[in-house]
Amino acid sequence: MTEHPITPPVDNPPVTFTQAEIGWTPWLQPLAEDDLTERHLKGLVEAARAKSPYFRLLVRDPEVLEARTKTDKDIFYNSRSGLPRAERELAATAASRYNGCIFCASVHSRFASHHSKRGEDVQKLLDEGVEADLGERWNAIVAASVALTATPPIFGDEHISRLSAAGLDELEIADVIHGAAFFNWANRLMLSLGEPTPAN
Amino acid sequence: MTIASPDIIDLLAGITAGSALDRIRTQRPETREQAQKSYLALFQPTDFGDVSAAERHAVASFVAGLHRQPDIFEFYISPFEESGSDRWLIEVIKAEIGAGRAKGPYGQYPDGPLSGENETGPLYQLSPASREALGPKLSAALEHAHLLVFHPRDASPRALQALLDVGWTTNGVVTLSQLVSFVAFQIRVIAGLAVLSTAAKRVAA
Numbered sequence: 319m320t321e322h323p324i325t326p327p328v329d330n331p332p333v334t335f336t337q338a339e340i341g342w343t344p345w346l347q348p349l350a351e352d353d354l355t356e357r358h359l360k361g362l363v364e365a366a367r368a369k370s371p372y373f374r375l376l377v378r379d380p381e382v383l384e385a386r387t388k389t390d391k392d393i394f395y396n397s398r399s400g401l402p403r404a405e406r407e408l409a410a411t412a413a414s415r416y417n418g419c420i421f422c423a424s425v426h427s428r429f430a431s432h433h434s435k436r437g438e439d440v441q442k443l444l445d446e447g448v449e450a451d452l453g454e455r456w457n458a459i460v461a462a463s464v465a466l467t468a469t470p471p472i473f474g475d476e477h478i479s480r481l482s483a484a485g486l487d488e489l490e491i492a493d494v495i496h497g498a499a500f501f502n503w504a505n506r507l508m509l510s511l512g513e514p515t516p517a518n
Numbered sequence: 519m520t521i522a523s524p525d526i527i528d529l530l531a532g533i534t535a536g537s538a539l540d541r542i543r544t545q546r547p548e549t550r551e552q553a554q555k556s557y558l559a560l561f562q563p564t565d566f567g568d569v570s571a572a573e574r575h576a577v578a579s580f581v582a583g584l585h586r587q588p589d590i591f592e593f594y595i596s597p598f599e600e601s602g603s604d605r606w607l608i609e610v611i612k613a614e615i616g617a618g619r620a621k622g623p624y625g626q627y628p629d630g631p632l633s634g635e636n637e638t639g640p641l642y643q644l645s646p647a648s649r650e651a652l653g654p655k656l657s658a659a660l661e662h663a664h665l666l667v668f669h670p671r672d673a674s675p676r677a678l679q680a681l682l683d684v685g686w687t688t689n690g691v692v693t694l695s696q697l698v699s700f701v702a703f704q705i706r707v708i709a710g711l712a713v714l715s716t717a718a719k720r721v722a723a
Contacts, residue, residue, distance in 0.1 A: 321682045321687060321688050322679065322682060323675040323676075323678040323679050323682065324675065325675045331628055332628075333627070333628045333629065333630030333631065333632060334630060334631050334632060335632075345674075345675045345678055346678060346688050346691060346692070347688060375692060376692060376696070378688065378689045378692040378693075379559075379567070379689065379692050379693045379696055381559040381563060381564075382556060382559045382560055382693065382696045382700075383696075384555075384559075385552050385553075385555035385556035385558075385559050386552075386556055386696070386700070388548065388552040388555075389549060389552040389553050389556055391548075392546065392548035392549040392552060393546075393549055396546070396548065396549075399545065400545070400546075416623060417623045417670060417671065418623060418625060418627060418632075418635075418670075418671035419670075419671070447635070466706045466709070466710055467623070467706075468621070468622070468623075469584075469585060469620075469621065469622035469623060469667055469668055469702075470584075470585045470586040470587070470621075471585070471705070471706055471709045471710075473706075473709060473710055473713055474713060475713060475716070475717060477713075478713060478714055478717045479717075488538065488539075488542055488714065488718060489542050489545055491714055492539075492542050492543075492546070492710075492711065492714060495706070495707060495710030495711060495714065496546075496549060496707060496710075498706065498710075499703050499704075499706035499707045499710060500703055502699070502702045502703050502706050503699045503700055503702060503703035504699075505670060506666045506670045506695070506698065506699035506702055507695055507696070507699050509670040509671055509673050510665070510666055510670055510673035510677070510678075510695055511673075511678075511692075511695060
């Protein structure tokens with residue numbers, strides 16, 4: 319039997335980049351919470367993620383979701399050394415802004431604002447796009463993230479030199495690379511498996 | 519006894535043991551391990567489920583080719599080179615990579631203030647000859663991969679319907695979407711670290 323996607327009726331969908339807490343609704347049927355087995359729960363990594371339709375959809379391939387979730391958490395949350403969390407979130411926001419993922423950009427722009435206390439600059443990136451002037455250090459991080467996000471990527475020596483000149487060491491540059499690269503994974507899932515819904 | 523698979527990102531970015539980039543990756547052991555586990559879960563799963571090994575490698579090599587990454591393309595296409603019966607697939611995929619060349623990200627935004635940022639680009643379809651050779655299921659997967667690679671913001675329930683119509687299951691679509699998106703990530707880590715590695719060697723020289 320042919321399966322069918324869901325075409326959810328979304329009234330008033332978000333049509334701009336925003337830091338508001340918008341939602342997301344899937345186009346394919348997530349697993350029901352009651353149907354989750356031990357294998358699925360292991361794939362979700364955190365039991366609380368069983369509440370999310372997005373993760374209950376991705377958990378249809380639990381081993382991939384588990385590895386992806388752990389990759390995500392280490393790239394963004396392991397900030398004892400290397401690039402500050404705020405700037406990893408900036409890289410995520412820049413990639414999402416450039417690919418056009420309104421939902422991803424909303425979540426990670428909020429994190430960038432929270433950790434940097436520079437909400438106005440973050441909003442400028444959302445409003446004006448990836449050419450916005452955010453000061454040289456942030457401009458260098460955004461430019462590098464955008465060059466990696468371009469398809470094919472156009473990231474080169476000049477981006478490394480600019481990040482270096484802005485004060486980033488090699489570990490911090492590697493953190494920018496991973497933050498931007500990871501959102502080329504996340505954006506494609508969020509954009510292709512569902513759509514954003516308005517803030518409550 | 520199992521033979522450990524080499525770390526694919528190190529392999530394809532040219533990162534050798536003891537190099538500056540090896541030391542940097544050593545400071546992120548969890549990222550390194552989980553990126554590798556993601557690769558293994560997609561390409562050497564215990565259960566291939568609804569997506570065959572050949573479909574996985576065909577789609578991954580197509581994604582690498584669209585990103586114009588010859589080494590990564592070669593890596594994913596290599597199982598076909600070693601196979602007697604599937605070698606013909608290589609030329610078909612190469613031809614479709616050539617036909618599918620584009621620059622992204624492009625695509626449409628929902629109607630509103632962002633419409634001014636809409637960028638048009640090709641809507642890729644396989645040639646009739648390639649479609650005939652690859653069959654409807656793999657053909658639909660390559661068309662969906664092209665959408666995800668270059669213009670993911672054009673995605674829609676209709677694009678998913680096109681996959682389901684030719685026999686993809688919901689589970690299969692999830693795995694396929696993860697695979698294309700993971701390879702898009704992996705390519706960028708490899709490309710980024712390769713540039714960083716060259717820069718680090720120059721400084722050390």
